[in-house]
Amino acid sequence: MDTGTHVVMGFALGGLATLDPVVAQDAVHFHSVLIATVLGSQAPDIDTLLKFKNNAVYIRNHRGITHSVPAVLLWPLAITAVLSIFFPGTDALHLWLWSFLAVFLHVFVDIFNAYGTQALRPFSYKWVALGVINTFDPFIFTIHVIGIAAWLFGAQPGPTFLAMYIFIFLYYIARFAARHDVKKAVLARIPDAENIIISPTVRFHQWKIAVRTKDAYYVASAFKSAVTILDKFKRLPVPENEIIEAAKQDKNLSAFLSFSPVYNWQVKELDNGWEVRFTDLRYRKNGHYPFVAVVKLNEDLEITGSYTGWIFNKKKLKKKLDVVPR
Known part of the structure; x- marks a missing residue:
């Protein structure tokens, strides 16, 4: 939390x-x-x-x-x-x-x-x-604030917070039930799903979804149990070549790979080297995937810059990559 x-x-x-x-x-x-x-x-x-x-x-x-x-x-x-x-x-x-x-x-x-x-x-x-x-979670935070306010205005804290936690327990059950309905709806749309990652949002009925199948990645959203597929990416194995292996030595990319369960990758040739980019598919926002790991390498496959984290504009990313990692 x-x-x-x-x-x-x-x-x-x-x-x-x-x-x-x-x-x-x-x-x-x-x-x-x-x-x-x-x-x-x-x-x-x-x-x-x-x-x-x-x-x-x-x-x-x-x-x-x-x-x-x-x-x-x-x-x-x-x-x-x-x-x-x-x-x-x-x-x-x-x-x-x-x-x-x-x-x-x-x-x-x-x-x-x-x-x-x-x-x-x-x-x-x-x-x-x-x-x-x-x-x-707005509900959990708000009910705590209401309970504390009631305490400040003279309510008995023990019974007040005991009742509050009973309500929160019931709320968790409702959330599990809602998530279960979303998962069923995803399986109905993508029956060959191997892994379904469902992420809650601040809205009770709104969910973010990332799905891995044998051949593809799907990015979707759900309102209640209505699933909308937003993007589909062909699932390609990460190649085992000198460029990727050199990039994997970078601490930022290594940290990203240890954390992200579903991602896309891209290797781009530059005028003076290469750029390796991994994009986490769980955090789509307004058509953009902001959580990335990027490694720049020169022609000798030496790391000249890297970054992992949230990026919402190219200018910020360029500034981050201009710093040679230590």
Whole structure:
């Protein structure tokens, strides 16, 4: 989920914690647990700072080790250890339990996005992405804000947020049912589909779709269970030649290939070398595919520039490629 949603989830869990008699007994316990749930709801996303290094490092690591099984266990221990210093006398066990719930819930809800997480590390490095809830879901965010506002105006936080989470649970069931209908509709249109990637949007009934068959890639959209095919690309195996092999040594392209499950590729001859471009087919917007990896090589197949990330205009891409990668 997005940062804002994780923030309001942290406050909501702090309010829910008032159902715990130990937390509710005094202000010290309550405030320490509230801070713990807010911190726990944010801690796994500390890897967002990797974006300041470069996109390749960010793509390879975001929602990776910080969302793994060991991290889910270690974040609460670190939060409990630090807060116990500032709140002496607080019950460490209950502080750990609520911070653990906050961290666990953060990782758990991220699984339902199209981006997903490596939540099963170190047992599996596979990305777990159920594609049911958009990274920002207006309903989930709004109902949290309403719950927090009700709390500020005097509502009992425990029952308020318990009711809220029951509504959210039912909402998730509705989203799964809607996604199931979309998948059935895709199979009816493309019966030889080998892999169907369905991505939610901010609109409940609107979905983005990428399909892989034996011979082609399809890009589609769906409104409810009405599927519209937007693009079709012939599926060509990536050639094993010197140009591609040289490009694959680049960290940006390597990161892209580790993340993208469905893409198109292109090799273009330039006046003084080659350009290798891979385009992720999941993120079509207004007829454009903005998520790419591009590598420029000279005539000796030495990398002279590369980039991976979101590109919406050629001028920005040229500027990025003018920087020789280190």
